[in-house]
Amino acid sequence: MSAETTARPKARAKKRTNDPEGMRKKVLDVAEEAFQARGYHASSMGDLMATAGVTGGALHHHFATKKALALAVIEERVAAAVEETWIAPVRRAGSAREGVRAVFAAVAAELEQQGFVRGCPLNNLAHELSLADPDFRIALADIFSAWRQAIADKIRADQQAGREQGTDPQRFAALAVATYSGAMSMAKTAQDTRVLRDCLMALEQGVTRRRRRILHKAP
Protein backbone atom coordinates (compact mmCIF):
# COMPACT_ATOMS: atom_id res chain seq x y z
CA MET A 1 0.00 0.00 0.00
CA SER A 2 2.55 2.64 1.12
CA ALA A 3 5.13 3.66 -1.45
CA GLU A 4 8.45 3.34 0.33
CA THR A 5 10.51 2.79 -2.80
CA THR A 6 12.38 6.10 -2.78
CA ALA A 7 9.29 7.66 -4.36
CA ARG A 8 10.23 7.32 -8.02
CA PRO A 9 8.15 4.68 -9.74
CA LYS A 10 8.61 6.27 -13.15
CA ALA A 11 8.26 4.05 -16.20
CA ARG A 12 11.53 3.76 -18.07
CA ALA A 13 10.42 2.58 -21.46
CA LYS A 14 7.19 1.70 -23.15
CA LYS A 15 6.51 -1.73 -24.52
CA ARG A 16 7.64 -2.26 -28.05
CA THR A 17 5.47 -5.20 -29.00
CA ASN A 18 3.23 -4.97 -32.04
CA ASP A 19 0.25 -4.99 -29.71
CA PRO A 20 0.25 -1.79 -27.70
CA GLU A 21 -2.07 -3.08 -24.99
CA GLY A 22 -0.95 -6.67 -24.95
CA MET A 23 -2.92 -9.79 -25.30
CA ARG A 24 -5.36 -9.01 -22.55
CA LYS A 25 -7.12 -6.52 -24.77
CA LYS A 26 -7.20 -8.90 -27.69
CA VAL A 27 -8.72 -11.64 -25.55
CA LEU A 28 -11.33 -9.24 -24.23
CA ASP A 29 -12.15 -8.15 -27.78
CA VAL A 30 -12.68 -11.70 -28.93
CA ALA A 31 -14.58 -12.71 -25.81
CA GLU A 32 -16.88 -9.71 -26.00
CA GLU A 33 -17.69 -10.49 -29.60
CA ALA A 34 -18.14 -14.22 -28.98
CA PHE A 35 -20.28 -13.84 -25.87
CA GLN A 36 -22.45 -11.40 -27.78
CA ALA A 37 -22.79 -13.52 -30.89
CA ARG A 38 -22.93 -17.02 -29.46
CA GLY A 39 -23.41 -16.58 -25.73
CA TYR A 40 -21.29 -17.57 -22.76
CA HIS A 41 -21.82 -21.32 -22.64
CA ALA A 42 -21.64 -21.72 -26.39
CA SER A 43 -18.26 -20.00 -26.54
CA SER A 44 -15.49 -22.39 -25.55
CA MET A 45 -12.14 -21.28 -24.24
CA GLY A 46 -10.59 -23.18 -27.12
CA ASP A 47 -12.56 -21.17 -29.63
CA LEU A 48 -11.57 -17.94 -27.94
CA MET A 49 -7.91 -18.96 -27.91
CA ALA A 50 -7.98 -19.85 -31.59
CA THR A 51 -9.79 -16.70 -32.70
CA ALA A 52 -7.61 -14.45 -30.59
CA GLY A 53 -4.45 -16.21 -31.69
CA VAL A 54 -3.48 -16.78 -28.07
CA THR A 55 -2.17 -19.85 -26.31
CA GLY A 56 -3.76 -21.44 -23.29
CA GLY A 57 -0.98 -20.26 -21.04
CA ALA A 58 -1.42 -16.67 -22.05
CA LEU A 59 -5.17 -16.74 -21.61
CA HIS A 60 -4.89 -18.40 -18.22
CA HIS A 61 -2.31 -15.87 -17.14
CA HIS A 62 -4.65 -12.94 -17.66
CA PHE A 63 -7.90 -14.68 -16.75
CA ALA A 64 -7.64 -17.58 -14.36
CA THR A 65 -11.10 -18.92 -15.15
CA LYS A 66 -13.77 -18.49 -17.76
CA LYS A 67 -15.91 -16.81 -15.16
CA ALA A 68 -13.20 -14.24 -14.49
CA LEU A 69 -13.02 -13.52 -18.19
CA ALA A 70 -16.77 -13.05 -18.47
CA LEU A 71 -16.81 -10.82 -15.42
CA ALA A 72 -14.14 -8.65 -17.03
CA VAL A 73 -16.15 -8.48 -20.25
CA ILE A 74 -19.20 -7.39 -18.30
CA GLU A 75 -17.49 -4.81 -16.14
CA GLU A 76 -15.14 -3.38 -18.73
CA ARG A 77 -16.93 -3.82 -22.04
CA VAL A 78 -20.65 -4.19 -21.56
CA ALA A 79 -20.77 -1.35 -19.04
CA ALA A 80 -18.77 0.82 -21.43
CA ALA A 81 -21.08 -0.04 -24.31
CA VAL A 82 -24.15 1.03 -22.34
CA GLU A 83 -22.37 4.18 -21.26
CA GLU A 84 -21.38 5.01 -24.83
CA THR A 85 -24.60 4.22 -26.65
CA TRP A 86 -27.11 5.27 -24.02
CA ILE A 87 -25.93 7.16 -20.97
CA ALA A 88 -23.67 9.71 -22.62
CA PRO A 89 -26.07 10.52 -25.49
CA VAL A 90 -28.96 10.97 -23.09
CA ARG A 91 -26.89 13.29 -20.92
CA ARG A 92 -25.96 15.33 -23.96
CA ALA A 93 -29.50 15.48 -25.33
CA GLY A 94 -31.77 18.51 -25.05
CA SER A 95 -34.20 16.57 -22.91
CA ALA A 96 -34.73 13.08 -21.59
CA ARG A 97 -37.46 12.30 -24.08
CA GLU A 98 -35.45 13.60 -26.98
CA GLY A 99 -32.42 11.64 -25.83
CA VAL A 100 -34.34 8.40 -25.57
CA ARG A 101 -35.93 9.00 -28.93
CA ALA A 102 -32.59 9.78 -30.57
CA VAL A 103 -30.84 6.70 -29.23
CA PHE A 104 -33.74 4.51 -30.23
CA ALA A 105 -33.71 5.91 -33.74
CA ALA A 106 -29.93 5.75 -34.04
CA VAL A 107 -29.80 2.10 -33.04
CA ALA A 108 -32.66 1.23 -35.36
CA ALA A 109 -30.94 2.98 -38.26
CA GLU A 110 -27.64 1.29 -37.52
CA LEU A 111 -29.22 -2.14 -37.40
CA GLU A 112 -31.16 -1.56 -40.57
CA GLN A 113 -28.06 -0.86 -42.58
CA GLN A 114 -26.14 -3.59 -40.81
CA GLY A 115 -28.66 -6.13 -42.01
CA PHE A 116 -28.91 -8.37 -38.97
CA VAL A 117 -29.64 -8.01 -35.28
CA ARG A 118 -27.41 -9.44 -32.61
CA GLY A 119 -29.32 -7.93 -29.74
CA CYS A 120 -28.33 -5.84 -26.75
CA PRO A 121 -25.10 -7.11 -25.16
CA LEU A 122 -26.37 -6.41 -21.67
CA ASN A 123 -29.66 -8.20 -22.24
CA ASN A 124 -28.08 -11.17 -23.91
CA LEU A 125 -25.70 -11.84 -21.06
CA ALA A 126 -28.26 -10.93 -18.42
CA HIS A 127 -30.61 -13.65 -19.58
CA GLU A 128 -27.99 -16.33 -19.75
CA LEU A 129 -26.00 -15.55 -16.63
CA SER A 130 -28.02 -13.68 -14.05
CA LEU A 131 -29.56 -16.83 -12.62
CA ALA A 132 -26.41 -18.91 -13.05
CA ASP A 133 -24.14 -16.99 -10.68
CA PRO A 134 -24.67 -14.23 -8.12
CA ASP A 135 -21.51 -12.41 -9.16
CA PHE A 136 -22.70 -12.23 -12.73
CA ARG A 137 -26.15 -11.19 -11.65
CA ILE A 138 -24.98 -8.31 -9.49
CA ALA A 139 -22.55 -7.00 -12.08
CA LEU A 140 -25.30 -7.01 -14.69
CA ALA A 141 -27.91 -5.53 -12.37
CA ASP A 142 -25.57 -2.67 -11.58
CA ILE A 143 -25.35 -1.78 -15.26
CA PHE A 144 -29.12 -1.85 -15.66
CA SER A 145 -29.38 0.32 -12.60
CA ALA A 146 -26.92 2.92 -13.86
CA TRP A 147 -28.70 2.99 -17.19
CA ARG A 148 -32.06 3.78 -15.63
CA GLN A 149 -30.45 6.19 -13.20
CA ALA A 150 -29.01 8.26 -16.03
CA ILE A 151 -32.40 8.60 -17.71
CA ALA A 152 -34.14 9.39 -14.43
CA ASP A 153 -31.53 12.03 -13.65
CA LYS A 154 -32.14 13.61 -17.02
CA ILE A 155 -35.86 13.82 -16.28
CA ARG A 156 -35.06 15.49 -12.98
CA ALA A 157 -32.86 17.98 -14.79
CA ASP A 158 -35.74 18.68 -17.18
CA GLN A 159 -38.00 19.22 -14.21
CA GLN A 160 -35.63 21.75 -12.69
CA ALA A 161 -35.92 23.60 -15.99
CA GLY A 162 -39.67 23.67 -15.64
CA ARG A 163 -40.50 20.77 -17.95
CA GLU A 164 -41.83 17.26 -17.35
CA GLN A 165 -43.72 18.29 -14.25
CA GLY A 166 -46.12 15.36 -14.36
CA THR A 167 -43.52 12.70 -15.08
CA ASP A 168 -42.18 10.26 -12.52
CA PRO A 169 -38.45 9.98 -13.26
CA GLN A 170 -38.02 6.42 -12.08
CA ARG A 171 -41.04 5.14 -13.92
CA PHE A 172 -40.17 6.90 -17.12
CA ALA A 173 -36.65 5.49 -17.00
CA ALA A 174 -37.92 1.99 -16.33
CA LEU A 175 -40.32 2.23 -19.25
CA ALA A 176 -37.66 3.50 -21.64
CA VAL A 177 -35.14 0.81 -20.78
CA ALA A 178 -37.74 -1.96 -20.69
CA THR A 179 -39.19 -0.98 -24.03
CA TYR A 180 -35.77 -0.82 -25.64
CA SER A 181 -34.67 -4.13 -24.17
CA GLY A 182 -37.86 -5.90 -25.10
CA ALA A 183 -37.91 -4.43 -28.58
CA MET A 184 -34.35 -5.59 -29.13
CA SER A 185 -35.30 -9.06 -27.98
CA MET A 186 -38.04 -9.26 -30.55
CA ALA A 187 -35.94 -7.69 -33.28
CA LYS A 188 -33.21 -10.23 -32.60
CA THR A 189 -35.61 -13.14 -32.61
CA ALA A 190 -37.43 -12.01 -35.74
CA GLN A 191 -34.25 -10.67 -37.36
CA ASP A 192 -36.35 -7.68 -38.29
CA THR A 193 -36.02 -4.13 -37.03
CA ARG A 194 -39.60 -3.08 -37.78
CA VAL A 195 -40.70 -3.86 -34.25
CA LEU A 196 -38.10 -1.39 -33.01
CA ARG A 197 -39.68 1.32 -35.13
CA ASP A 198 -43.12 0.31 -33.92
CA CYS A 199 -42.06 0.61 -30.32
CA LEU A 200 -40.40 3.95 -30.89
CA MET A 201 -43.50 5.40 -32.53
CA ALA A 202 -45.78 3.98 -29.85
CA LEU A 203 -43.56 5.52 -27.20
CA GLU A 204 -43.58 8.91 -28.92
CA GLN A 205 -47.33 8.89 -29.43
CA GLY A 206 -48.29 7.55 -26.07
CA VAL A 207 -45.74 8.80 -23.67
CA THR A 208 -45.44 12.31 -25.03
CA ARG A 209 -49.05 12.61 -23.92
CA ARG A 210 -51.05 15.70 -24.40
CA ARG A 211 -48.51 17.57 -26.47
CA ARG A 212 -49.88 17.10 -29.94
CA ARG A 213 -46.88 18.43 -31.78
CA ILE A 214 -43.85 20.37 -30.79
CA LEU A 215 -43.16 23.15 -33.26
CA HIS A 216 -40.59 24.98 -31.21
CA LYS A 217 -37.23 23.53 -30.38
CA ALA A 218 -35.22 23.90 -27.25
CA PRO A 219 -32.28 26.31 -27.54
Place this chain on the structure above:
Amino acid sequence: MSAETTARPKARAKKRTNDPEGMRKKVLDVAEEAFQARGYHASSMGDLMATAGVTGGALHHHFATKKALALAVIEERVAAAVEETWIAPVRRAGSAREGVRAVFAAVAAELEQQGFVRGCPLNNLAHELSLADPDFRIALADIFSAWRQAIADKIRADQQAGREQGTDPQRFAALAVATYSGAMSMAKTAQDTRVLRDCLMALEQGVTRRRRRILHKAP
Protein backbone atom coordinates in the same frame (compact mmCIF):
# COMPACT_ATOMS: atom_id res chain seq x y z
CA MET B 1 -52.63 -41.44 -45.44
CA SER B 2 -55.80 -43.30 -46.49
CA ALA B 3 -57.44 -45.48 -43.84
CA GLU B 4 -57.97 -48.82 -45.56
CA THR B 5 -58.01 -50.85 -42.37
CA THR B 6 -61.67 -51.78 -42.37
CA ALA B 7 -62.36 -48.39 -40.82
CA ARG B 8 -62.25 -49.39 -37.16
CA PRO B 9 -59.15 -48.02 -35.49
CA LYS B 10 -60.74 -48.07 -32.07
CA ALA B 11 -58.50 -48.22 -29.05
CA ARG B 12 -58.91 -51.48 -27.21
CA ALA B 13 -57.63 -50.66 -23.76
CA LYS B 14 -56.06 -47.68 -22.08
CA LYS B 15 -52.59 -47.80 -20.62
CA ARG B 16 -52.42 -48.81 -17.01
CA THR B 17 -49.03 -47.43 -16.10
CA ASN B 18 -48.74 -45.13 -13.12
CA ASP B 19 -47.91 -42.31 -15.54
CA PRO B 20 -50.98 -41.56 -17.61
CA GLU B 21 -49.13 -39.75 -20.35
CA GLY B 22 -45.93 -41.76 -20.31
CA MET B 23 -42.41 -40.60 -19.96
CA ARG B 24 -42.52 -38.12 -22.78
CA LYS B 25 -44.55 -35.76 -20.64
CA LYS B 26 -42.26 -36.19 -17.68
CA VAL B 27 -39.21 -35.42 -19.80
CA LEU B 28 -40.89 -32.36 -21.22
CA ASP B 29 -41.80 -31.21 -17.72
CA VAL B 30 -38.25 -31.51 -16.50
CA ALA B 31 -36.76 -29.99 -19.64
CA GLU B 32 -39.12 -27.04 -19.57
CA GLU B 33 -38.23 -26.35 -15.97
CA ALA B 34 -34.49 -26.80 -16.53
CA PHE B 35 -34.31 -24.72 -19.70
CA GLN B 36 -36.18 -22.00 -17.89
CA ALA B 37 -34.10 -22.07 -14.73
CA ARG B 38 -30.64 -22.83 -16.08
CA GLY B 39 -30.89 -22.35 -19.82
CA TYR B 40 -30.39 -24.71 -22.73
CA HIS B 41 -26.63 -25.10 -22.79
CA ALA B 42 -26.33 -25.27 -19.02
CA SER B 43 -28.80 -28.16 -18.84
CA SER B 44 -27.13 -31.43 -19.74
CA MET B 45 -28.97 -34.46 -20.99
CA GLY B 46 -27.55 -36.36 -18.05
CA ASP B 47 -29.07 -33.89 -15.62
CA LEU B 48 -32.41 -34.11 -17.35
CA MET B 49 -32.31 -37.91 -17.27
CA ALA B 50 -31.48 -37.96 -13.60
CA THR B 51 -34.13 -35.42 -12.56
CA ALA B 52 -36.80 -37.04 -14.68
CA GLY B 53 -35.85 -40.51 -13.50
CA VAL B 54 -35.51 -41.67 -17.06
CA THR B 55 -32.83 -43.74 -18.74
CA GLY B 56 -30.85 -42.66 -21.76
CA GLY B 57 -32.63 -45.11 -23.99
CA ALA B 58 -36.05 -43.80 -23.05
CA LEU B 59 -35.07 -40.21 -23.57
CA HIS B 60 -33.47 -40.94 -26.91
CA HIS B 61 -36.53 -42.87 -27.98
CA HIS B 62 -38.83 -39.88 -27.55
CA PHE B 63 -36.34 -37.17 -28.51
CA ALA B 64 -33.56 -38.19 -30.84
CA THR B 65 -31.42 -35.14 -30.11
CA LYS B 66 -31.23 -32.38 -27.56
CA LYS B 67 -32.31 -29.95 -30.23
CA ALA B 68 -35.45 -31.99 -30.90
CA LEU B 69 -36.24 -31.89 -27.20
CA ALA B 70 -35.80 -28.14 -27.03
CA LEU B 71 -37.92 -27.64 -30.12
CA ALA B 72 -40.68 -29.68 -28.50
CA VAL B 73 -40.42 -27.61 -25.33
CA ILE B 74 -40.71 -24.43 -27.36
CA GLU B 75 -43.59 -25.53 -29.55
CA GLU B 76 -45.59 -27.41 -26.94
CA ARG B 77 -44.79 -25.69 -23.66
CA VAL B 78 -43.53 -22.17 -24.22
CA ALA B 79 -46.22 -21.45 -26.80
CA ALA B 80 -48.84 -22.81 -24.43
CA ALA B 81 -47.52 -20.69 -21.58
CA VAL B 82 -47.80 -17.51 -23.64
CA GLU B 83 -51.25 -18.53 -24.76
CA GLU B 84 -52.35 -19.19 -21.20
CA THR B 85 -50.86 -16.21 -19.40
CA TRP B 86 -51.23 -13.58 -22.12
CA ILE B 87 -53.28 -14.36 -25.19
CA ALA B 88 -56.34 -15.91 -23.56
CA PRO B 89 -56.59 -13.31 -20.76
CA VAL B 90 -56.28 -10.45 -23.23
CA ARG B 91 -59.00 -11.95 -25.41
CA ARG B 92 -61.26 -12.30 -22.40
CA ALA B 93 -60.60 -8.79 -21.12
CA GLY B 94 -62.99 -5.88 -21.50
CA SER B 95 -60.50 -4.03 -23.64
CA ALA B 96 -56.96 -4.38 -24.89
CA ARG B 97 -55.58 -1.84 -22.43
CA GLU B 98 -57.38 -3.43 -19.53
CA GLY B 99 -56.18 -6.87 -20.59
CA VAL B 100 -52.56 -5.78 -20.79
CA ARG B 101 -52.83 -4.02 -17.47
CA ALA B 102 -54.43 -7.02 -15.80
CA VAL B 103 -51.83 -9.50 -17.03
CA PHE B 104 -49.01 -7.19 -16.04
CA ALA B 105 -50.47 -6.80 -12.56
CA ALA B 106 -51.22 -10.49 -12.17
CA VAL B 107 -47.69 -11.50 -13.09
CA ALA B 108 -46.21 -8.90 -10.80
CA ALA B 109 -48.35 -10.06 -7.92
CA GLU B 110 -47.51 -13.69 -8.54
CA LEU B 111 -43.79 -12.98 -8.63
CA GLU B 112 -43.95 -10.88 -5.50
CA GLN B 113 -45.39 -13.68 -3.45
CA GLN B 114 -43.19 -16.24 -5.12
CA GLY B 115 -40.14 -14.35 -3.91
CA PHE B 116 -37.86 -14.74 -6.90
CA VAL B 117 -37.95 -14.01 -10.61
CA ARG B 118 -37.04 -16.60 -13.21
CA GLY B 119 -38.00 -14.46 -16.15
CA CYS B 120 -40.19 -14.99 -19.15
CA PRO B 121 -39.70 -18.46 -20.65
CA LEU B 122 -40.01 -17.17 -24.17
CA ASN B 123 -37.50 -14.38 -23.64
CA ASN B 124 -35.02 -16.59 -21.86
CA LEU B 125 -34.89 -19.13 -24.66
CA ALA B 126 -35.11 -16.49 -27.37
CA HIS B 127 -31.92 -14.82 -26.20
CA GLU B 128 -29.94 -18.00 -25.92
CA LEU B 129 -31.14 -19.84 -29.00
CA SER B 130 -32.42 -17.48 -31.66
CA LEU B 131 -28.96 -16.80 -33.05
CA ALA B 132 -27.73 -20.34 -32.51
CA ASP B 133 -30.08 -22.14 -34.87
CA PRO B 134 -32.59 -21.03 -37.50
CA ASP B 135 -35.16 -23.63 -36.45
CA PHE B 136 -35.08 -22.34 -32.89
CA ARG B 137 -35.26 -18.77 -34.07
CA ILE B 138 -38.28 -19.27 -36.29
CA ALA B 139 -40.18 -21.25 -33.67
CA LEU B 140 -39.56 -18.52 -31.11
CA ALA B 141 -40.33 -15.69 -33.52
CA ASP B 142 -43.67 -17.29 -34.33
CA ILE B 143 -44.64 -17.20 -30.68
CA PHE B 144 -43.68 -13.56 -30.34
CA SER B 145 -45.67 -12.85 -33.46
CA ALA B 146 -48.80 -14.60 -32.22
CA TRP B 147 -48.51 -12.76 -28.93
CA ARG B 148 -48.44 -9.35 -30.59
CA GLN B 149 -51.12 -10.41 -33.03
CA ALA B 150 -53.53 -11.24 -30.22
CA ILE B 151 -53.08 -7.82 -28.63
CA ALA B 152 -53.37 -6.02 -31.95
CA ASP B 153 -56.55 -7.95 -32.73
CA LYS B 154 -58.02 -6.89 -29.43
CA ILE B 155 -57.31 -3.25 -30.24
CA ARG B 156 -59.05 -3.71 -33.57
CA ALA B 157 -62.03 -5.19 -31.77
CA ASP B 158 -62.06 -2.17 -29.46
CA GLN B 159 -62.00 0.07 -32.49
CA GLN B 160 -64.99 -1.66 -34.02
CA ALA B 161 -66.77 -0.86 -30.76
CA GLY B 162 -65.92 2.79 -31.19
CA ARG B 163 -62.96 2.98 -28.85
CA GLU B 164 -59.21 3.38 -29.37
CA GLN B 165 -59.70 5.40 -32.53
CA GLY B 166 -56.29 7.02 -32.40
CA THR B 167 -54.35 3.88 -31.58
CA ASP B 168 -52.25 1.94 -34.06
CA PRO B 169 -52.90 -1.73 -33.22
CA GLN B 170 -49.53 -3.03 -34.32
CA ARG B 171 -47.59 -0.34 -32.50
CA PHE B 172 -49.57 -0.70 -29.33
CA ALA B 173 -49.03 -4.45 -29.34
CA ALA B 174 -45.31 -4.06 -29.95
CA LEU B 175 -45.02 -1.61 -27.09
CA ALA B 176 -46.93 -3.83 -24.68
CA VAL B 177 -44.93 -6.94 -25.43
CA ALA B 178 -41.62 -5.09 -25.50
CA THR B 179 -42.27 -3.36 -22.20
CA TYR B 180 -43.27 -6.60 -20.54
CA SER B 181 -40.30 -8.51 -21.90
CA GLY B 182 -37.84 -5.80 -20.99
CA ALA B 183 -39.32 -5.32 -17.56
CA MET B 184 -39.06 -9.04 -16.90
CA SER B 185 -35.44 -8.96 -17.99
CA MET B 186 -34.65 -6.28 -15.46
CA ALA B 187 -36.73 -7.90 -12.74
CA LYS B 188 -34.89 -11.16 -13.29
CA THR B 189 -31.50 -9.52 -13.26
CA ALA B 190 -32.21 -7.42 -10.21
CA GLN B 191 -34.31 -10.14 -8.56
CA ASP B 192 -36.73 -7.36 -7.74
CA THR B 193 -40.24 -6.87 -9.09
CA ARG B 194 -40.41 -3.14 -8.43
CA VAL B 195 -39.32 -2.34 -11.96
CA LEU B 196 -42.32 -4.31 -13.21
CA ARG B 197 -44.62 -2.08 -11.19
CA ASP B 198 -42.79 1.01 -12.43
CA CYS B 199 -43.26 -0.05 -16.02
CA LEU B 200 -46.90 -0.85 -15.49
CA MET B 201 -47.61 2.54 -13.96
CA ALA B 202 -45.63 4.35 -16.63
CA LEU B 203 -47.60 2.51 -19.29
CA GLU B 204 -50.91 3.36 -17.63
CA GLN B 205 -50.01 7.00 -17.20
CA GLY B 206 -48.41 7.56 -20.54
CA VAL B 207 -50.20 5.34 -22.94
CA THR B 208 -53.69 5.93 -21.64
CA ARG B 209 -53.08 9.50 -22.78
CA ARG B 210 -55.64 12.17 -22.34
CA ARG B 211 -58.02 10.18 -20.19
CA ARG B 212 -57.24 11.48 -16.75
CA ARG B 213 -59.22 8.92 -14.82
CA ILE B 214 -61.81 6.39 -15.70
CA LEU B 215 -64.65 6.44 -13.19
CA HIS B 216 -67.04 4.28 -15.11
CA LYS B 217 -66.42 0.64 -15.77
CA ALA B 218 -67.26 -1.41 -18.79
CA PRO B 219 -70.19 -3.82 -18.38
Place this chain on the structure above:
DNA sequence: TCAAAAACAGGACAGTCATCCTGTTTTACA
Protein backbone atom coordinates in the same frame (compact mmCIF):
# COMPACT_ATOMS: atom_id res chain seq x y z
C1' DT C 1 -53.16 -66.05 -29.18
C1' DC C 2 -49.42 -64.26 -31.82
C1' DA C 3 -46.37 -61.45 -34.38
C1' DA C 4 -44.85 -56.73 -35.01
C1' DA C 5 -43.98 -52.43 -33.30
C1' DA C 6 -43.37 -49.31 -29.82
C1' DA C 7 -41.36 -48.29 -25.23
C1' DC C 8 -37.76 -48.64 -22.42
C1' DA C 9 -32.98 -50.26 -20.09
C1' DG C 10 -28.18 -49.43 -19.65
C1' DG C 11 -23.93 -48.94 -21.05
C1' DA C 12 -20.24 -47.68 -24.81
C1' DC C 13 -18.38 -44.20 -27.57
C1' DA C 14 -15.65 -40.40 -29.41
C1' DG C 15 -15.26 -35.86 -28.73
C1' DT C 16 -15.06 -31.51 -26.10
C1' DC C 17 -14.66 -28.88 -22.11
C1' DA C 18 -12.19 -25.82 -18.61
C1' DT C 19 -8.38 -25.98 -15.94
C1' DC C 20 -3.72 -26.59 -14.54
C1' DC C 21 1.09 -27.73 -15.12
C1' DT C 22 6.05 -27.09 -16.10
C1' DG C 23 9.19 -24.51 -18.95
C1' DT C 24 10.88 -20.49 -21.62
C1' DT C 25 11.03 -15.73 -22.92
C1' DT C 26 10.39 -10.98 -22.09
C1' DT C 27 10.03 -6.97 -19.26
C1' DA C 28 10.76 -3.92 -15.18
C1' DC C 29 13.71 -1.80 -12.02
C1' DA C 30 17.75 -0.95 -9.00
Place this chain on the structure above:
DNA sequence: TGTAAAACAGGATGACTGTCCTGTTTTTGA
Protein backbone atom coordinates in the same frame (compact mmCIF):
# COMPACT_ATOMS: atom_id res chain seq x y z
C1' DT D 1 24.06 -5.19 -16.07
C1' DG D 2 21.76 -8.33 -12.96
C1' DT D 3 17.71 -10.25 -11.07
C1' DA D 4 13.07 -11.03 -9.94
C1' DA D 5 8.63 -10.85 -11.64
C1' DA D 6 5.51 -10.78 -15.22
C1' DA D 7 4.18 -12.56 -19.79
C1' DC D 8 3.71 -16.17 -22.56
C1' DA D 9 4.19 -21.26 -24.78
C1' DG D 10 2.18 -25.69 -25.25
C1' DG D 11 0.75 -29.74 -23.82
C1' DA D 12 -1.49 -32.97 -20.14
C1' DT D 13 -5.54 -34.20 -17.66
C1' DG D 14 -9.79 -35.80 -15.98
C1' DA D 15 -14.38 -34.81 -15.88
C1' DC D 16 -18.36 -34.21 -18.80
C1' DT D 17 -21.07 -33.89 -23.04
C1' DG D 18 -24.47 -35.66 -26.57
C1' DT D 19 -25.28 -39.51 -29.27
C1' DC D 20 -25.85 -44.15 -30.49
C1' DC D 21 -26.06 -49.18 -29.96
C1' DT D 22 -27.67 -53.68 -28.61
C1' DG D 23 -30.99 -56.06 -25.70
C1' DT D 24 -35.31 -56.63 -23.05
C1' DT D 25 -39.99 -55.61 -21.87
C1' DT D 26 -44.48 -53.96 -22.84
C1' DT D 27 -48.14 -52.69 -25.78
C1' DT D 28 -50.75 -52.93 -30.00
C1' DG D 29 -53.77 -54.88 -33.56
C1' DA D 30 -55.76 -58.84 -36.05
